[in-house]
Amino acid sequence: MSEYEMHVKDREVVTPGERLAEGQVVASEGTYMEKDKVYSKVTGLADVQGRTIRVIPLAGPYRPTPGDLVVGVVQEVRFSTWLVDIRAPLPAILHVSNALEEEVDLIETDLSKYFKEGDVLAAVVKDVNPVQRIEISILEEDAPVRLGRLEGGRVVDIDPVKVPRVIGREGSMIKMLKRELKCDIIVGANGRIYVKAREEPKREREALAARALREIERRSHLEGLTDWLKSNIRRLSRW
Amino acid sequence: MPEEEPERLISEDGLRLDGRKPDEMRPLKIKAGVLKRADGSAYVELGANRIVAAVYGPRELHPRHKQKPDRAVVRFRYNMAPFSVDERKRPGPDRRSIEISKLSKEALEPAIFTEYYPRTAIDIFVEVLQADAGTRCAGITAASVALADAGIEMRDLVAACAAGKVDGHIVLDPMYYEDGYGEADVPLAMMPKEGEITLLQMDGDMTPEEFKKAVKLAKKGCKIVYKEQRRALKRKYGEE
Numbered sequence: 156m157s158e159y160e161m162h163v164k165d166r167e168v169v170t171p172g173e174r175l176a177e178g179q180v181v182a183s184e185g186t187y188m189e190k191d192k193v194y195s196k197v198t199g200l201a202d203v204q205g206r207t208i209r210v211i212p213l214a215g216p217y218r219p220t221p222g223d224l225v226v227g228v229v230q231e232v233r234f235s236t237w238l239v240d241i242r243a244p245l246p247a248i249l250h251v252s253n254a255l256e257e258e259v260d261l262i263e264t265d266l267s268k269y270f271k272e273g274d275v276l277a278a279v280v281k282d283v284n285p286v287q288r289i290e291i292s293i294l295e296e297d298a299p300v301r302l303g304r305l306e307g308g309r310v311v312d313i314d315p316v317k318v319p320r321v322i323g324r325e326g327s328m329i330k331m332l333k334r335e336l337k338c339d340i341i342v343g344a345n346g347r348i349y350v351k352a353r354e355e356p357k358r359e360r361e362a363l364a365a366r367a368l369r370e371i372e373r374r375s376h377l378e379g380l381t382d383w384l385k386s387n388i389r390r391l392s393r394w
Numbered sequence: 395m396p397e398e399e400p401e402r403l404i405s406e407d408g409l410r411l412d413g414r415k416p417d418e419m420r421p422l423k424i425k426a427g428v429l430k431r432a433d434g435s436a437y438v439e440l441g442a443n444r445i446v447a448a449v450y451g452p453r454e455l456h457p458r459h460k461q462k463p464d465r466a467v468v469r470f471r472y473n474m475a476p477f478s479v480d481e482r483k484r485p486g487p488d489r490r491s492i493e494i495s496k497l498s499k500e501a502l503e504p505a506i507f508t509e510y511y512p513r514t515a516i517d518i519f520v521e522v523l524q525a526d527a528g529t530r531c532a533g534i535t536a537a538s539v540a541l542a543d544a545g546i547e548m549r550d551l552v553a554a555c556a557a558g559k560v561d562g563h564i565v566l567d568p569m570y571y572e573d574g575y576g577e578a579d580v581p582l583a584m585m586p587k588e589g590e591i592t593l594l595q596m597d598g599d600m601t602p603e604e605f606k607k608a609v610k611l612a613k614k615g616c617k618i619v620y621k622e623q624r625r626a627l628k629r630k631y632g633e634e
Contacts, residue, residue, distance in 0.1 A: 168631045170624045171542050172587045173549030187549070194412075194587070196507060196547040200629050213436065213631055215545020216452060244452040244514040286463055286512045316545070376632065 157171045157212040165203040169195040169210055169249065177379035180226045185210030200259040217242045219289050219344040224299060225293065226310065226343035232267045239276060242315065242345045245287050252282065253292035253354050275305045275349060277341055300341050307353030308339075313372045318377040321368060335388050336364050363388070399575050404561045409571065412441075416565045419486035419555070419615055424535070424626035426543045434467040434544025435628070439570050442526035447536035448626065450546040452514035460539040466511035470499035472533055494530045501534050507547040516546065527573035528556045534583050534593065543630070551623050552592060554583035555615030557608040559600055564607045566615050580605070582612035586620040591612070593616050616634040 159178030163169055175186060175193045180192040186209060195201070199210040219225070219241065230246050237254070241283035251259055255269065266330055270276065278291040279298050291301040304341065321342055322329050333340055338360055341349040346365040352360035367388060376378055403463040404410055414420070420441030429435035439445075455461045474483050487495075498520070506516065518540065520533040531554035538552040546558035558568035560576035566578055576599025584591045600608065 168553065168628045170627045171548035172585065173624070174587075189588075194549075196549065197545055198542045198631075212545050214543060215547075216433070243510055245454055288512075 159202055159206055161208065161309055163201045163203070163208075167201045168213070169201050170198050171196055175201060175210070175371060177364040179206065181207040182209055183209035185212060193267060197359060200246050202314065212315070212316055214316060216244055218282050219243045219247070219280045219345070221280050221282055223271070223344040224341075225280060225291065225345045225350050226305070226341060227276050227278055227279055227345075228310070228347075229272050229274045229276065231258055232270070232272060235261050235266070237266065237270055239278065239291060241278075241280075241291065241343070242312070243287075244346060245289060245357070247278075247291045249276070249278065249281070249291050249293070251289065252334040253278070253294055256294065257373075277302045277343070279350065305341070305351070307350055309352055309361045309365065311348045311350060312341050313346045313348065313368055317372050317375045318344055318346055321371055323381055328384075330369060331381055331385055332364065335385065336360055336367070338364050340364065353376050358382070400571060402574055403575060404565075408517060408563075410560070410569075411566065416563050417614070418609060419567045420569060422619065422622050424539055424553055424622050426539050426624050426626045426630045432544075434487070434540045434546070435603045436539035438532050438539075440526070440528060440532045442524055442620045443460055443522070443532045444524040445529065445532050446509050446523065447533065447540040448519045448521075449516065449537070449540040449546070450519075451516040451533070451544075452511035452546070453517075455515035457515065457613075460515075461513040462475060464512055465508040466506070466514045466516050466552070468499050468503050468506060468508065468516050470495045470520070470537070472498055472520045472522070472530070474529070475632050478522045482523060485502050485563055494551045497593055497595070498530060498534050500535065502537060502541065502552050504590070505538070505540065505548045505550050505552050505585055506624070507549065507559065510547055516541075527547045527568055527570045528581070530554070531556050531581050531583065535619050535623065536630060542623075543628055549589040550568070550585040551620060552583055552614040553586055553620040553623060554581065554593065555612050555619050556581040557612040557615065558605060558606055558607065559598065560609055567613050578608070579606075580608040580612055582609060582616065584613065586617055 159177045161182045173195045177192045196208045197212045199212040226240045227241040230240045231238040237249040241247045279295040281292040282290040337354045347357045350364040423439040425437045428437045434449040436447045518537045534554040557580045559578040562571045576601045583593035
């Protein structure tokens with residue numbers, strides 16, 4: 156077997172340019188190679204699994220990946236597309252062919268009759284090309300939630316790198332929130348979260364959900380956060 | 395600046411006005427993530443220098459004709475507060491700050507993976523709250539930490555430090571008086587991992603030997619700065 160050496164421990168905080176490993180290792184996301192050495196390119200947590208090393212970023216913009224479920228806000232209506240803000244460096248493109256099943260005469264119709272500026276959409280990232288043209292779709296059949304316009308409710312933005320914490324291990328955190336708060340929640344991989352209460356008092360429930368999400372964002376590094384939040388959720392409430 | 399020039403900047407026992415040895419740096423303090431609204435930020439104290447850096451982006455660049463189809467555009471603004479020096483500094487960009495903005499941008503750009511963010515802009519702002527010589531270096535140091543704090547992908551951090559010639563001695567990290575009354579000043583920025591230099595200037599007169607010595611000394615200073623930059627980033631996430 157070939158030789159390799161890890162210079163960092165699992166879960167260690169690393170900085171850009173920090174040497175992580177050398178030799179026959181598998182360098183995954185968040186790293187780059189020069190000769191036979193592996194370096195970090197972000198500030199993040201080293202994740203060492205056998206001879207595979209990657210760095211989980213602790214900050215940074217949302218980087219869209221095909222297949223991601225995202226929550227976006229319509230930014231601009233164009234001739235045959237909508238520009239949707241999904242918190243990526245550039246707006247995403249939603250083309251009519253990815254949005255409507257029926258046929259539309261583009262010359263005759265103003266697309267804002269379907270979605271207008273400010274509408275909130277659940278969508279799936281379809282493609283990201285090398286010049287960061289991001290295409291999204293609301294016609295994907297195997298999507299985990301119903302795609303398209305989200306009516307009512309409210310939207311909470313959190314740091315995209317904290318999304319896994321909001322979901323929790325096997326969805327434990329998000330399931331608990333949905334149950335305790337009696338809300339429907341859609342967590343976009345882009346850190347935008349849509350909340351809609353199922354029961355009265357709706358506005359208060361949604362406000363409480365927003366506060367709970369902020370709390371998760373702030374305490375994301377703590378262990379046992381789900382249990383803590385479950386027993387304290389009532390205390391955050393003001394009704 | 396005192397009204398009169400101090401009689402000597404280096405005492406007989408080789409110590410400087412502030413008691414430092416020639417190869418000693420001023421106390422350096424760096425903090426990452428000091429601004430809530432910016433995507434990344436940092437605060438640097440080097441001697442009496444007080445500098446804040448903020449990073450926004452990568453974000454959509456307007457006007458669109460300035461976008462690069464294959465990479466991000468890095469924009470850098472260096473600015474001195476009116477109260478940062480004894481005599482009120484007239485607000486707004488001037489010849490000097492435009493120059494520093496340009497070369498700071500060029501010092502940082504090689505470290506950033508700009509090709510990952512086509513058609514976007516990365517905006518860096520450096521505000522000097524109090525100036526005590528060596529602000530361009532401290533500004534680059536702060537900006538580099540702010541970029542890493544923003545989660546922007548980089549090959550390495552960029553560390554910067556100056557060396558100078560004072561009373562015929564080559565010294566590390568000149569302070570206010572040494573910069574004002576000394577003979578020369580050599581600011582240097584580098585990516586310490588590979589030792590690549592991204593900024594090198596010289597203001598004043600030096601022999602080639604002195605220059606070599608100054609570069610060597612400034613590089614040594616950068617290594618110290620680099621260590622502190624990394625500590626600042628790790629400290630933000632609870633290590634150390």
